[in-house]
Amino acid sequence: MHACGSDNLYDMYLNVIYILWVRQLKRYARSRARIVSSVMQPLLFLVALGFGFGPIYAKAGGGDYIQFLAPGIITMSILFTSMFSGMEVVWDKQFGFLKETLVAPVPRFAIMLGRTLGGATVAVLQGVVVFLITLLIGFHPGGIISILTAFVFMFLIAILFTAFGTAIASRIDDMQAFPLVMNFLIMPLFFLSGALFPLDRLPAALAFVVRLNPLSYGVDAVRSALVGLGHFGLPLDLIVLLGSTAIIMAVGSYLFEKIEA
Amino acid sequence: MAPVYLRRWWSGLSQQTVNLSPPGFEGSNPSRRTNTKPAPQRALWYNSPMPIISVKNLTKKFNGLVAVDDISFEVKKGEIFAFLGPNGAGKTTTIKMLTTLLDPTEGAISLNGSDVIKDPRNTRKSFGIVFQDPSLDTELTAYENMEFHAVLYGMSSSMYTSRIKELLELVELTDRKDDLVKNFSGGMKRRLEIARGLLHHPKVLFLDEPTLGLDPQTRNHIWGYIKNLNEKEGITVFFTTHYMEEADRSAHRVAIIDHGKIIKEGTPESFKKETGTKTLEEAFLALTGGTIRAEEASSLDKGRLHARMWKR
Numbered sequence: 001m002h003a004c005g006s007d008n009l010y011d012m013y014l015n016v017i018y019i020l021w022v023r024q025l026k027r028y029a030r031s032r033a034r035i036v037s038s039v040m041q042p043l044l045f046l047v048a049l050g051f052g053f054g055p056i057y058a059k060a061g062g063g064d065y066i067q068f069l070a071p072g073i074i075t076m077s078i079l080f081t082s083m084f085s086g087m088e089v090v091w092d093k094q095f096g097f098l099k100e101t102l103v104a105p106v107p108r109f110a111i112m113l114g115r116t117l118g119g120a121t122v123a124v125l126q127g128v129v130v131f132l133i134t135l136l137i138g139f140h141p142g143g144i145i146s147i148l149t150a151f152v153f154m155f156l157i158a159i160l161f162t163a164f165g166t167a168i169a170s171r172i173d174d175m176q177a178f179p180l181v182m183n184f185l186i187m188p189l190f191f192l193s194g195a196l197f198p199l200d201r202l203p204a205a206l207a208f209v210v211r212l213n214p215l216s217y218g219v220d221a222v223r224s225a226l227v228g229l230g231h232f233g234l235p236l237d238l239i240v241l242l243g244s245t246a247i248i249m250a251v252g253s254y255l256f257e258k259i260e261a
Numbered sequence: 262m263a264p265v266y267l268r269r270w271w272s273g274l275s276q277q278t279v280n281l282s283p284p285g286f287e288g289s290n291p292s293r294r295t296n297t298k299p300a301p302q303r304a305l306w307y308n309s310p311m312p313i314i315s316v317k318n319l320t321k322k323f324n325g326l327v328a329v330d331d332i333s334f335e336v337k338k339g340e341i342f343a344f345l346g347p348n349g350a351g352k353t354t355t356i357k358m359l360t361t362l363l364d365p366t367e368g369a370i371s372l373n374g375s376d377v378i379k380d381p382r383n384t385r386k387s388f389g390i391v392f393q394d395p396s397l398d399t400e401l402t403a404y405e406n407m408e409f410h411a412v413l414y415g416m417s418s419s420m421y422t423s424r425i426k427e428l429l430e431l432v433e434l435t436d437r438k439d440d441l442v443k444n445f446s447g448g449m450k451r452r453l454e455i456a457r458g459l460l461h462h463p464k465v466l467f468l469d470e471p472t473l474g475l476d477p478q479t480r481n482h483i484w485g486y487i488k489n490l491n492e493k494e495g496i497t498v499f500f501t502t503h504y505m506e507e508a509d510r511s512a513h514r515v516a517i518i519d520h521g522k523i524i525k526e527g528t529p530e531s532f533k534k535e536t537g538t539k540t541l542e543e544a545f546l547a548l549t550g551g552t553i554r555a556e557e558a559s560s561l562d563k564g565r566l567h568a569r570m571w572k573r
Binding site: 031096100101107 | 360361362363364382383385386390392394395396397398399400401405408409410412413414415441
């Protein structure tokens, strides 16, 4: 942290991104309720679906359903946390803290980037917590390399959907409306992604929709990395995730730039 | 930069308050009431002819509704300038345009030599602002809020550590610096915000209803800091308020805005003389009329209610 005024703008922006990132981590670490409650939902899905559908899945010849489901649930927890981190933007907008950042002599893009990286890091941490829980429940991922590969993809998914949540939050002023809009988007993203079911032999219409959903590629990547059950292949997953992240970041920065406090 | 005198002055003020002598800021500035023989420093800043803010033909329309209607005014360097008006008159909209938060429909603004509309980033370095609603991160500590601000304004840690220490001492929050802001009272939050607004050595300090909802003791203290900073550091202060006696006591010059137009500009004394009233409040009512203004609840008001319900 050695930026000094205007003589090194690049350093200054890095510091701004860094402090925004730190802020989000501090807020997360200080809110125990948030940590606990955001683990409950994935846990419920894991136990109810994993053990509930497990026997049928095994009988149909699919093998161990927990092995299949766990990467989907880890991705789900990242999706939820990422998208809802936009809530902090709405919150900051309502209570003025956003204004503090908007009147600062910093480009909005740096603010958007710092927020997105902070929210994404929190989402990945959340994903790691859920990952550890899946291990307790009986999930057996591959070795350390596959786990590290999965983390890289988890971070990409987190950035994509944090940017998405932030972009939407830029346009919403109403705190009650935001969760409704979010659920309206999150549910189809999640259920039509292959997080819960294999993508082979789907009806054509469903297969088409799943292919349009960027989360499908995220789930697929995490699953291929952790247990080797890929559908699209890692290169395609990577290209789709990077591409959609670039598009969403561009749109998000534009919308964030347009916020009038 | 170390305003040792500020600290000395401030400790003097606290003592006065403890001793229950007359309100601190009156004591520190006895000539204000009569305004016939202003103190030397005041005269120096007040008579300085250079405008630090100059607004020309400023207009803001929202979907055809004219919120600010072709206003022009100047604020001189070192002045305490009160911008008054009933609810919905266009005060906050004007402040937002002056502070780069809102683009005007028409008109030009210059602040400390920067073109506010064309060069917002440079403008932002020259002013500090205390918003009408608290704009602190309540999940961070007082010190963290200050540090955050310093980094946003590109200060190096060697620059800001001593400055933060000074300012926290000035507003008497040193012993609470590591407490989360959510545990602060309204007055403490305001003090912290003022300290934060001053952190990057601004030339102009904007205060949008800085004393709203505070008790008289806290209001007196806050005006104490503001007037002292104005006198000793020459900071130009631009503020809005609904407490007319504050404007009466503190402002060098006052402008009244109503229905988006500036209807009167002058010293508090000239207002009273012209309307034949004893206080600025009576003058204000004589100029703007007694009707209560209709103002729709903004999403912010709803937000405030929501915040109270979901206090985290």
